[in-house]
Amino acid sequence: QVQLVESGGGLVQAGGSLRLSCAASGSIFRFNAMAWYRQAPGKQRELVATITGGGSTNYADSVKGRFTISRDNAKNTVSLQMNSLKPEDTAVYYCVHRGYWGQGTQVTVSS
16 A cells, blocks of 8 residues: 655746645555656646656656656655646646555646
């Protein structure tokens, strides 16, 4: 079992920044990837960013250059630094590890 708790969401104006955090507990495997997904109203869930146990990262084209994913294996946390936010980034953001999902945190970007 893995428990994932996201935090850091909120309301921000376009061009602003937010930092999401995910605290993981339970059967955490430090060699497994962690990921952030998001889902906007009426849209399919979208993979935003991934990070392997070794620190290799991958991003959706829509967020490249604006978002940065990082992890702290000692603290079992993964973060998503989001800069230059756009209204189309509005969504519920989820942390994912080994097929387990957090409850999500709402990010709203106003124009």
